[in-house]
Amino acid sequence: MPELPEVEVVRSGLAPALVDATVSAVTVHDARALTRHPGSVDDFEQSLRGAHVVAVCRRGKFLWMPFTPAGGSNAARAVVAHLGMSGQMLLRFSGAPVERHERIRLDIDHPHHGALAVVFADQRTFGSLALDPLLPTTDAAPGGFGADEATVPAQVAHIARDPLDPALDETRLRRLWARKRSAIKRVLLDQTVISGIGNIYADEALWGARIHPETPADALSARHVTRLLAEIRAVLDKALAEGGTSFDAQYVNVNGQAGYFAHSLHAYGRTGAPCHRCGRPIARVSFMNRSSHFCPSCQRMPRTR
DNA sequence: AGGTAGACTCGGCAGC
């Protein structure tokens, strides 16, 4: 479940079951799911066993769960999760059968919900879990959505705040965009500039703002940027409200249910279909080893800024 | 084919 809305669906699904839960057992079925964990598999299992989960947080497409270790008192580390292309976090009853592509299972005890299993399943193994130290944020604001503390895991420190984060520095963002000569779509996908946007929502936001994906970022007027930011937030909010985009069974919430934003797409995956604004066919071009979908008629390159 | 990180190249640029 990759982009911001899909990851937020997972975060908000995990939070009620995980906040205040204690990890009773850790089972690593496949060590490839720990490629980003700095220590050994044993270290992962032992460090987490008995841990008390404090929060479930998200910045862009990264999730993390600060925890206090068994017998400890302060949350200095977090479980960091990235779903990659095909990762899932599933909530199951305790003792539920092993899932297809299950990589790691955390058995937890929650004061209200009792014994549960949190399953990290991942068909393509591009996703991962890791334990990572928490570092103070540079702006002293909470690390991300769901976070009270002004900390982020080390692996997330280079990731910019996302469009739904109240602490997003819009002045900095505008300055960065105004300085970049690269295509705006490339810049939207750069997670160190603004995070959470992937191929689907980049195409959707650019369609909404009527901006050609190959427009140099520094050619956008202040008005264009304002419109683009508004479209980004609108499309992410709407997708979140609809449970995310699910093209197949990989993209599901913690209960295995699909979202239905795929029905609301205007550009992504609609090659040759009529533009919902002007009726002309949506084009698809190869871009950065992936594809861009846009309306050549209503998404024109601005000539000046 | 919805993602990220790392290795690599290329060009521009500042300084010597």
Added chain:
DNA sequence: CTGCGCCGAGTCTACA
């Protein structure tokens, strides 16, 4: 003008 290093930008690859 050459060599050097750094930086940003872009491309490719790895991971199934």
